[in-house]
Amino acid sequence: MATIVSPLALECRECRARYPVEPLTICEECFGPLEPAYDLDAIDGVDFRKHVEAGPASLWRYESLLPGGPDVDRVDLGAGSTPLRRAGRLAERLGLESLWIKDDSVNPSNSFKDRVVSVAITMARAFGFEAISCASTGNLANATAAHAAKVGMPCYVFVPDDLERAKILATEAYGAKVVAVNGSYDDVNRLCSEVAEALPWAFVNVNMRPYYAEGSKSLGFEVAEQLGWRLPDHVVVPVASGALMTKVHRAFRELAAIGAVEDGSYRISGAQAEGCSPVAQAFASNADEVRPVKPNTVAKSLAIGNPADGWYAIQTARTTGGVVEACTEAEVLEGVRLLAETEGVFTETAGGVTIAVLKRLVDAGVVKRGEETVALVTGNGYKTVEALEGTIEPSYRVAPDLDEFLSALRT
C-alpha cells in the first residue's frame, strides 16, 4: 500500500518558503501564493496506482496527493469519478483523430466545483471553522451550499446579483444564505476578503484557497487514470481564475514525478470568452502581467476580470507549449450546441467556451489532427438555459392532429 501523506507543509510558489498546514494563503517573505507540498519521494507510483484503484469512487481515491489525509474526517458527496467520453462524432466534425470529453457536468451539484469544495470544506472543518462561505460566479455557490448541507454547517454564499436563476435557486434550495451583491465577481471577491478578516468563516476560495485549488488536481489525476495511467497530448481547459488550468498541469507533473505515469510531453491550453479574456489577451500580447478587465460575457461562470491565478495559467501554457485563446460570444453558444448535437452532452456556457476554443485551435493548426486531445467540460447546460433563450425554437408547432403534423413534416 502507498504511504498516505497529508501535505507536509504549505509552500510558497515563488520563493519556496515553507509554512505549517494551517489556514494561511500568502507567503510572509514575498507575498507569493502558498500551496500544499507533499513528500513525493515517499510515494511509489505503482503503489499509488493500486491504492487509487482500490479507493472510493470519488476524488478521495487520490488521497495521497490531496490535503486531508485519512486522519481527517472527509466530506464526500461523491465528487469526481466522472466519465471520460470518447467523442468520435465531435472529433470528426472538428477534424481530429482522437478526442475525449471529460464530462464534469455530472458531478453532485453539476460542475467540477464539487471537487474543490470537497477538499476546502474538509480542511475548514479540520481547522475548526464554524461557517462556510465563498465568493462565486455561480457553480461554486451550488457546490459550497451542497457540501455545507451534507455536513450541516451554516453557509453564506456571495454572488454577483446578475447570475443565472438556476444557480441562485439551487443554492437557496440547499439551505444556504445567498448574498446577492450589486457588482461584478471581482467586487464580490474583494468584499469576501474583508468579511473573512472580520468573521471566523471559512471562505473556500479566499482563506481556504490553497486547499480549495488542490481539489482541481483530481481532474488531472482522473484523466490520466481513465486513459490507463497515461497522459494525453493536449488538454483544453476553461479559464476563470486560472486555478484549474494550473492544477491540471501540477497533477500531471506529480504523477510523472512519482512514476505513476511515464513522463512525456503534453500541452495544456486555456479557453476564455472574448467578453472576459484577460488571460488570453495577456498571452496574445506576450505581456508580463495580466491586466484586469471589466467582464461582459454570456459565460458568467468564467467572468473573473482580475484572475488570481491568471499569471500561473499563462506560465502553464508557455511551459507546456499550449496557448490561451478566446472565442467570440456567439461562438460560445455554437460550442454548446455543437457538443450537445454531436455527443449528447449538454454543457453550460463555460463548456461552450472550451469547445469553441478547441474548434478555433484545430482550425488554426495549433491542436494537431493527430494529437490525442481532452476537452474539459466542467459545467451543466441545465444551469444556463437562459443563454440559449431566443436562439432555439420548436421545429414544429401543431395542434394534436396527425394530418396537421404530417403536413408540417412535409414542409
Ligand SMILES: Cc1ncc(COP(=O)(O)O)c(C=O)c1O
Ligand atoms: C463551469 C466552470 N468551469 C471552469 C471554471 C474555471 O475555474 P478556475 O476559476 O479554476 O479557472 C469555473 C469557475 O467558476 C466554472 O464555473
Ligand SMILES: [Zn+2]
Ligand atoms: Zn515566498
